[in-house]
Amino acid sequence: MQGDLSVNIRNIDYQFRNADAFRLQINGLGYPFNGVLGLYGLSGSGKTTFSKLLAGIIKPVSGSVSFIKNGYSAVPKIIYSPQFPEKILLGIHIGDTVQQIVSRNLADDGVYDSICNYLQKFSLDFDKIMDKSGFELSGGELRRLAIALSLALSPDLLILDEPTIGLGRKGKNQLYDILEEFRQQHHIMIVSHDFNLIRKICGHYWILHQGNLIFTGNLKALEFRPDIVEKVGINALENYFTENVKTEEMKTR
Ligand SMILES: Nc1ncnc2c1ncn2[C@@H]1O[C@H](COP(=O)(O)OP(=O)(O)OP(=O)(O)O)[C@@H](O)[C@H]1O
Numbered sequence: 001m002q003g004d005l006s007v008n009i010r011n012i013d014y015q016f017r018n019a020d021a022f023r024l025q026i027n028g029l030g031y032p033f034n035g036v037l038g039l040y041g042l043s044g045s046g047k048t049t050f051s052k053l054l055a056g057i058i059k060p061v062s063g064s065v066s067f068i069k070n071g072y073s074a075v076p077k078i079i080y081s082p083q084f085p086e087k088i089l090l091g092i093h094i095g096d097t098v099q100q101i102v103s104r105n106l107a108d109d110g111v112y113d114s115i116c117n118y119l120q121k122f123s124l125d126f127d128k129i130m131d132k133s134g135f136e137l138s139g140g141e142l143r144r145l146a147i148a149l150s151l152a153l154s155p156d157l158l159i160l161d162e163p164t165i166g167l168g169r170k171g172k173n174q175l176y177d178i179l180e181e182f183r184q185q186h187h188i189m190i191v192s193h194d195f196n197l198i199r200k201i202c203g204h205y206w207i208l209h210q211g212n213l214i215f216t217g218n219l220k221a222l223e224f225r226p227d228i229v230e231k232v233g234i235n236a237l238e239n240y241f242t243e244n245v246k247t248e249e250m251k252t253r
């Protein structure tokens, strides 16, 4: 493991300019990362916004997000793998972009090999895509490329926003296998409106509803909150609580 990491959130408040309808407000939250964390909520509940705040991509209007790494106040390396990789990758040249990432991370001489290795695990051959532009890749290929680049940077905390969108069954299984290994050494947060996915991979959940964090805890604790389960549209509840399928399901495919 790259080390202990915990986050401390104090009274964050965020609103988009010219968009009064949505407001993200999280009061106090201290959380030591341990296992894979899942951020769940209905579409529009604020998951992507909250993730970007955690990653430092956007700043709260007020309040603060701070981290402690190995007992000391720190600015950890957080990589946010975007919900819409096409917004970033469509216009780029794959080979040049990988080259830029490698040269920006010269201190870590394993980055290039690591990118190729993760692409391989996702059945993408770097040699075959290096001369392409982003728009020449499919949605699933763009997703796998974005995730592979994020993994290769070996962050303290990897935030994967809706990582299975565009992936078929094979791609999802590859992702589960990759994360199973990656989680041994890194902290991961999975962001999804698909509770089934969160349940499979994550041991601890944060649940957002209309910009507010309404639950933090594990599946057992959620069992005692039928009000929340109903509010956030989690279906087939009995299956979640009766089956012990988390890791089994990941392995028996
Ligand atoms: N750049 C923006 N400008 C204005 N409003 C925005 C912007 N981005 C998001 N919003 C609004 O903020 C709210 C929260 O959006 P966000 O993308 O964080 O939700 P989400 O939970 O990630 O949704 P989804 O599951 O659909 O990805 C939504 O109502 C959305 O319309």
Ligand SMILES: [Mg+2]
Pocket: 047, 048, 049, 083, 161
């Ligand atoms: Mg989102």
